[in-house]
Amino acid sequence: MKFSVLASGSSGNAVYVENEQHSFLVDVGLSGKKMDELFRGIGRDIKNLSGIFITHEHSDHIKGLGVVARKYGVPIYANEKTWGAMDSLVGKVPLEQRFQFDMETVKSFGSMDIQSFAVSHDAADPMFYIFHENGRKLVLITDTGYVSDRMKGHIKGADAFVFESNHDVSMLQMGRYPWSVKRRILSDVGHVSNEDAAVAMSEVIDIKPTNVYLSHLSKDNNMKDLARMSVTQTLQSCGIIAGEFVHLHDTDANQPTELVLV
Template sequence: MSLRFSVLASGSTGNAIYIETPKQRLLVDAGLTGKKLVESLTEIGVNPSDLDGILVSHEHSDHIKGVGILSRRFHVPIYANEKTWQAMERSIGKISPDHKFHFESDKLRTFEDLDVSSFRVSHDAADPMFFSFMHEGRKLTVLTDTGYVSDHMMGAAEDSNVLLMESNHDVGMLRMGSYPWSTKRRILSDEGHVSNEDAGLALIDMTKNRKMDVYLSHLSLNNNVKEIATMTVQQTLQGAGIDVVNQVRLFDTDPYVPTTLKTV
C-alpha cells in the first residue's frame, strides 16, 4: 500500500478528503455531520477510530462541521493555523488540549511516513490554506476555495501526480442565477471561488509536459453541473494542445458519494 485517497465529499454542502499511507490516516477538513463522516469512511473501508489527525484548511462551516464531533468521539488530533483556530474554536466546541495542534501556512510537517506542506490560498477566511501530500516519490495536492490561482499556489502543486482542483461555478449560470448580487460578487472576487474557465486556464500551466490526474472539486450545487465543468476544462486544455486522454485525465467528485479509494 502506498499513498491512497478518497474524496469523501466535495461541494458547497460539505468537504472532506481522506488520505492514507501505511503509517498514517488523515482527513483534510470534516465539513459533514459526524454521522455522515462515519458512514462515508465506513463505505471506503476505514474505521474512524483509526484516524491520526484532521487538517483544517479554514473555518467555513462546509469544512469544519464535523471536526469537533470526530475529535471528541474518536480522540482525533486537529491541526490548523493560529488564525483558523481563533476563528473556528467557538463553532467546533470544546477540544481536549491534547488534541489541539498548530500547523502554520507555508510550512512542511512530517506525519510518520507522510510529508505534508501547507500553502496559502486567496479566500474570504481568516488564514486559508491547503496542502500537498508526499510519500515515496508520489504527490497529491488539494487546491480549492481560492478566488484565483497564483504562481505560489502553482509552485506548491508542481510535480503532483494527483490534483484536487476547484472548479466551482459556470460564470454564465452564476450571473443569471438567483443569488443576490453581493453573493455573486463575493464568489467572482479574488477571495471567492475559481470558475470552470479559470480552472482550465490554470491547469494549462500546471499540467504542461507531465501526466496528472485531476479531480474537479467543490462544484456549486446551484451554479454548476459536472458535465459543464468537465467539458469547459477539457475544451480549454485541448485548445492549448494538451492531451486530455493520455496526459491529463479528468475525474468528477460528488457532494454526497465518496470516490473509490485510489492509489496516487
C-alpha cells in the same frame, strides 16, 4: 499513498489520505453520522485516523469537526488564526488534541511529508495541503478566488490534484443569488470558475500521467458534465488533450470517490 475525495461541494467537504503507517482527513464538512457513512463507503474506520487537517473555518469544511474530535480523540491541526476563528463554532476541543500547523511549512509523519500553502479566500487564514511520499505528490486546492504564481510554484508537477472547479460564470451571473453573493464568488477571495481552473491546471500539469479530480462544484451554478466539458475544452485550447496523459474525474457532494493510489 492512497486517497479518496469523501465529499466535495457547497454543502460539505472532506478528503481522506493514507499510507501504510498513517491515515489523515482534510476537513470535516459533514455531520459526524455522515462522516461515519462515508468512511464505510471506502472500507475504512474513522476511529483509526492519525490526524485531521483543517483548511479554514467555513462551515462546509468544519461542520462535523467538533463531534468527530470529541468522539474519537483525533489530533487536530490548523494554523493559529484558523483556530481562533473556529473555536466558537466547533465547541470544546481538548487541549491535548489541538496542534498548530503554520502557513507555508512542512510536517513529517514517518515517510509522508505534508506541506501547507496559502490560498486566496475570505476566511481568517485559509491554507491547503500537499502530500508527498516516495517521490509522489498529491495536491488539494479549492476555495481560492484565483491561483497565483506562488501557488502554482507549490503545486506544479503533482501526480494527482483535487482541484476546485466551482462554477460556470454564465450560470452564476444568470442565477438566483443576490448580486452581493455573486460578486463575492467572482472576486479574488471567492472561488475559481471552470475555465479559470483549467487555465491554472494547464500551467502546473507536467507531461506524465496525472489525475485531476474536479471539486467543490456549486450545487446551483455548475454541473458535473458542464465542468468536465469546460475544463476539457479550455485545456485543449492550452495544448493539453484530456485523456492522453491527463485524466479528469468527478467528485460528489454525498458519495466518496474510489480509494486510489497516487
